Amino acid sequence: MKPTRRDLLGAVPASVAAAPQARRPNVLFLMADQLRYDCLGANGNGIIRTPNLDRLAARGANLTRAYVQSPVCVPSRVSFFTGRYPHSHKNRVNYTPYTGQDPMLQKMLQSAGYQTGSVGKLHFHPPTAAHAHSTGFDRVYLDDGVNSTDQFSDYVAWFKTRDARPGIDHRAVAKDVPPGRNPFRSVIAKENTLTAWVGLKSRELIREFAANQRPFFLFSSFFKPHAPYELPEPYDRLYNDVEIPLPRRVDLDHIRTLPLPVQKMILRFTPQYGMDRGRLQWIYRSYYAGVTMVDEEVGRILDELDRTGQAGNTLIIFSVDHGDQLLEHGLFGKNVFFEPSVRVPLLASLPGVIQPGKYDALAESVDVVPSVLDLCGLPVPHRVQGLSFRPLVCGGSYNRREFAFAENIMPEVITRRDGSGHGYAPGKGIDGIEHPDAKMVRSRQWKLNYYPGHAGELYDLENDPGEWNNLYTSAGHQGVVREMKDALLDWMITSDEADQIAPKWLL
Numbered sequence: 001m002k003p004t005r006r007d008l009l010g011a012v013p014a015s016v017a018a019a020p021q022a023r024r025p026n027v028l029f030l031m032a033d034q035l036r037y038d039c040l041g042a043n044g045n046g047i048i049r050t051p052n053l054d055r056l057a058a059r060g061a062n063l064t065r066a067y068v069q070s071p072v073c074v075p076s077r078v079s080f081f082t083g084r085y086p087h088s089h090k091n092r093v094n095y096t097p098y099t100g101q102d103p104m105l106q107k108m109l110q111s112a113g114y115q116t117g118s119v120g121k122l123h124f125h126p127p128t129a130a131h132a133h134s135t136g137f138d139r140v141y142l143d144d145g146v147n148s149t150d151q152f153s154d155y156v157a158w159f160k161t162r163d164a165r166p167g168i169d170h171r172a173v174a175k176d177v178p179p180g181r182n183p184f185r186s187v188i189a190k191e192n193t194l195t196a197w198v199g200l201k202s203r204e205l206i207r208e209f210a211a212n213q214r215p216f217f218l219f220s221s222f223f224k225p226h227a228p229y230e231l232p233e234p235y236d237r238l239y240n241d242v243e244i245p246l247p248r249r250v251d252l253d254h255i256r257t258l259p260l261p262v263q264k265m266i267l268r269f270t271p272q273y274g275m276d277r278g279r280l281q282w283i284y285r286s287y288y289a290g291v292t293m294v295d296e297e298v299g300r301i302l303d304e305l306d307r308t309g310q311a312g313n314t315l316i317i318f319s320v321d322h323g324d325q326l327l328e329h330g331l332f333g334k335n336v337f338f339e340p341s342v343r344v345p346l347l348a349s350l351p352g353v354i355q356p357g358k359y360d361a362l363a364e365s366v367d368v369v370p371s372v373l374d375l376c377g378l379p380v381p382h383r384v385q386g387l388s389f390r391p392l393v394c395g396g397s398y399n400r401r402e403f404a405f406a407e408n409i410m411p412e413v414i415t416r417r418d419g420s421g422h423g424y425a426p427g428k429g430i431d432g433i434e435h436p437d438a439k440m441v442r443s444r445q446w447k448l449n450y451y452p453g454h455a456g457e458l459y460d461l462e463n464d465p466g467e468w469n470n471l472y473t474s475a476g477h478q479g480v481v482r483e484m485k486d487a488l489l490d491w492m493i494t495s496d497e498a499d500q501i502a503p504k505w506l507l
């Protein structure tokens with residue numbers, strides 16, 4: 001039976017219960033874009049260099065089975081900030097407007113007296129500072145990382161004051177890279193990169209907020225390691241001498257065995273499944289170096305908390321909006337339900353309150369809002385659908401989740417100004433997929449992906465962690481398929497229950 005929020009919250013620790021009389025903890029929410037679960041040293045990667053995130057994991061809770069609610073930026077980020085599933089908050093695809101019907105975490109904390117700030121990628125629509133302020137941020141330094149939003153970017157304006165060379169922008173890649181060297185070498189200095197700017201502005205806001213007696217909420221959001229893979233010196237050669245294990249090769253015959261919506265995701269635009277392995281190795285080296293750049297800025301931010309005397313009373317959350325396939329199963333990017341896309345790092349630290357350790361209970365990104373509010377001694381609105389993991393990481397009793405869920409529009413809606421792309425038409429769907437709304441459910445052992453009208457996938461994650469053997473039509477696994485479909489149905493029926501019933505109770 002699914003545990004209720006009341007079951008999971010339990011008793012609030014004395015240190016948090018006293019928060020209304022004392023100062024509530026600050027909240028620092030660190031996010032990277034498209035950073036895979038397995039690309040932290042703390043999560044078992046013996047090659048990548050992430051000493052600062054590793055020390056954050058060591059001093060806090062490392063939730064090792066955390067899943068995003070959608071493997072796409074905007075739906076995932078809105079779920080992180082509202083604590084609600086995409087089918088409930090209605091931001092199902094990128095560049096869709098946030099309606100404001102569900103207050104975001106920053107608004108909830110602002111209403112409780114917090115100073116609030118955001119640095120870097122928000123990916124809200126419209127992509128303006130004025131809109132970001134309307135969601136509850138007092139201070140905003142904005143950059144969404146894509147060309148079409150440069151006109152709204154505080155970083156782009158700042159960069160132009162730092163590097164005024166004609167024809168050079170922050171994405172420019174060197175054209176004189178010799179053979180055998182990283183083809184993604186950037187032409188700009190590391191201190192002028194977007195990654196460095198996010199760290200710089202985050203530290204400035206920490207100093208500004210620390211001078212005030214009120215607690216603060218700061219969201220620091222890095223674009224890296226998201227593609228493109230440009231890197232400044234010396235990061236472009238950081239992993240030059242390392243042979244990073246590459247994913248299994250796949251061919252068109254393998255791709256054609258997957259459900260049609262997944263095939264269309266892999267084969268859209270210019271398929272990459274046959275990429276030259278030498279170039280793929282450089283992409284992996286650049287991706288790893290992008291992670292290391294983010295890690296170094298995280299370290300500087302953590303040091304700033306120490307310098308300003310805030311470290312002992314700051315709740316730190318680190319996570320990402322989704323992962324990256326990096327050509328596993330023939331696909332770059334995300335948009336699918338394979339583990340590299342939907343399983344993400346989730347770290348939480350609050351000295352003296354959160355007990356350090358690895359926690360393998362299933363967790364979801366919608367759990368961040370209720371967990372933060374819970375740890376700050378604030379009430380959780382009834383429309384929040386996530387469940388606080390505070391009892392789990394603070395030594396209380398905790399009824400583990402039986403399932404984690406995700407959903408996505410597949411193939412992805414992409415419309416371009418020239419009219420090309422994949423648009424949705426009612427009754428026709430997207431690119432021949434009449435019903436593109438796909439759902440995922442996973443238990444500790446099983447994962448079911450369901451595509452209406454196009455069957456599905458069932459993977460035994462304990463015995464097939466790479467998700468190669470689809471058991472959906474296996475005669476011996478139909479009982480599991482039915483059980484997982486029942487779990488999906490129950491979730492879809494009950495997830496909006498509080499929206500529909502709880503307000504009636506309050507009349």
